[in-house]
Amino acid sequence: MKKWDLLVVGAGPAGLMAAKTAAEKGLNVLVLEKNADFDTVRRACSTQFILDDGYEGEWLQVVGDKLVFTRNQFEVTYKGSLVEVKNKYYHSPKNHVIHFALPEEKPFALKFDKQRLLADLYEECKQAGVCFMLSTRVLNGNDNGEKVELEYVADSVRKTVYGKKLIISEGANANISSIFGLNEGRIHYATAYVMKYFLEGVKGIEPNSWNLYYGMAYHTYSPAIIGPSLYGDNIFEMTLTGDKNVRPTDVFAKLKGKSPISGQLRDAKLVKKSGCTVKGYASMQTPYKQNVIAIGDSAAFVEVEVQGALMCGYRAALAIVDELAGKPGFEEYTKWWRESFEFNGADHLRVSQGYALVPTYTDDELDYLFALTEGKCLEGTYSQYKTPQLIWDEILTHEEQIKAEQPVIYEKIKNINKLTLSDSFAK
Ligand SMILES: Cc1cc2nc3c(=O)[nH]c(=O)nc-3n(C[C@H](O)[C@H](O)[C@H](O)COP(=O)(O)OP(=O)(O)OC[C@H]3O[C@@H](n4cnc5c(N)ncnc54)[C@H](O)[C@@H]3O)c2cc1C
Known part of the structure; x- marks a missing residue:
């Protein structure tokens, strides 16, 4: 033996x-x-490789054909293509936009x-x-x-x-x-269904940018995501998340048929698609x-x-x-x-602040909140943990204004820490 x-x-x-x-x-x-x-x-x-300093306790750098893990002190050879991601945009239903980028157009992620x-x-x-x-x-x-x-x-x-x-x-x-x-x-929080569509000819998307669409106008609690592909500037990847009740395929049909981005998707040709289920433990x-x-x-x-x-x-x-x-x-x-x-970490549930934008806030409320950040460029980061913190830090610089203009939204913000991950996954 x-x-x-x-x-x-x-x-x-x-x-x-x-x-x-x-x-x-x-x-x-x-x-x-x-x-x-x-x-x-x-x-x-x-x-996507994430280049944020400190992400997962590391600072990944790409040097020639090496992925250099600067803190864990090892290298991996990578000889494939790379596409830079330089801007991240969060879109509300009426297209108020929260913008994230690094100075001098430095990429914060690399598609590989x-x-x-x-x-x-x-x-x-x-x-x-x-x-x-x-x-x-x-x-x-x-x-x-x-x-x-x-x-x-x-x-x-x-x-x-x-x-x-x-x-x-x-x-x-x-x-x-x-x-x-x-x-x-x-704890098993939920099982998500994810589909990725490679689409040729999507209109109005900036190359090298990641776009997340928030609100029920997009037919799902999770954002619809459109980002670059490895196949040139005319082919984008759209990622849709649903569950056993609201399948990503239904969301895709509705997005194309009747949503704020229907016009952008109308003539898009499906090149290929892939999917998976993900158990969130x-x-x-x-x-x-x-x-x-x-x-x-x-x-x-x-x-x-x-x-x-x-x-x-x-x-x-x-x-x-x-x-x-x-x-x-x-x-x-x-x-x-x-x-x-x-x-x-003990405070990882704070991520729920990010995931819980929908359905916690109505589409009109999202338009209001996203508009508060317009004219600002928040730090370019991929991190799904850091991003919600940046958004809320920026929105809360307008705390008094929100309290005076939108008391209902203000009450929701005060209660945000009571939400759980299960609440934000569920639909
Ligand atoms: C929608 C989505 C988007 C993502 N986006 C990104 C991104 O942008 N950037 C990024 O870096 N990562 C991304 N990821 C995550 C990334 O894919 C995973 O974190 C990574 O692949 C995990 O590697 P792993 O080796 O732990 O597991 P896996 O890559 O899942 O590999 C597990 C392997 O085990 C094999 N296996 C399973 N069960 C058995 C069995 N019983 N017997 C024998 N073999 C078995 C499988 O066939 C598979 O080959 C994304 C994931 C999803 C779902």
Whole structure:
């Protein structure tokens, strides 16, 4: 019976980075991945690197063909194309706009080619000696303290494989994590349905800009998002989020048919589309048990983003090396995990202020609030945690005005901290 040093479930950015790093440190590593062409990006993903200083405790920089993780001190080769994102606009139903940008048109995010990133990482893994079992779905597992056992199916045959340590990097749906007891006590907030449409010929969208449309006029609680693609200035990506009651496909039809942006979408041609469901769990505060650690989206509140997944993979491999040497690697990893990702902080529920713009405020109220910020340019940031803080800080510079002109809105603002994430996801 062969016992691998390390088993890895899932060949996303987290699993590949972990496998490559562990193999480079001399471990024998086996990756089990359910898809044969795992680098084909089927799930909707906006594929943007976030350049904010401090985002996820890092400051990612792109230097030549290297992604440089300046604080975690490692590099990843990336040779694919990049498209700069320089402006972010939040639109209200009557098109009052909140504008975010950095000075001197510096980009705050870079669109990238995820397929290329994964394919290159896979090659590097193979060069480092990582073994892969593709078209192999892990079904079950057990950790008896001495060794970890995984049951998998490949070519319709069930088999078992053994390892000293296990990294679960299976993505947001966290099924194998449940089998190893790592989801205990995690709140499941909601399951979102996401569709991404690649559209040619959308009118009135500035290149290199991200546009979020807020209000029930756009038929959904979540903003409709239009941003650049990797395929030139005439093809944009539209991301729509719904749930089992309001499907993104229905939202798309209504947006095209009757919404404030119908005119912009009227002649747009659908080039391709992709979709996914995303389970929004609270993050794992302690992502390990005995010989098993869950990393990347598996352990996160919704998502760590690709750069976060790479960081988790790198750190987890170092943790495994330490554990095998009898050192508390998982404890160290957990300390880093808690400190680095904003969703692990006590005040992460403040994000609800951002998500809760709709339905908390009516479309007319959004027009009023967004108009208050016009003429200002807020700091260019991608962060879904920092953005709502910036918006509310700016709106509240008009607190006395709102109190006098719009007492109903003022009351809602005062109560905003009582909202929960579940309220803002629900519809
Ligand atoms: C709509 C949307 C937009 C996004 N936009 C961005 C963005 O702009 N920028 C960004 O950086 N990130 C973005 N993300 C997030 C990003 O896609 C993830 O954070 C990242 O891919 C997580 O990497 P991971 O390796 O943890 O998991 P994943 O990439 O999900 O990889 C998990 C792997 O595990 C495999 N697997 C699962 N179960 C099993 C099993 N039982 N047996 C074997 N294999 C299994 C899967 O096939 C998959 O290959 C977005 C996500 C969504 C949903």
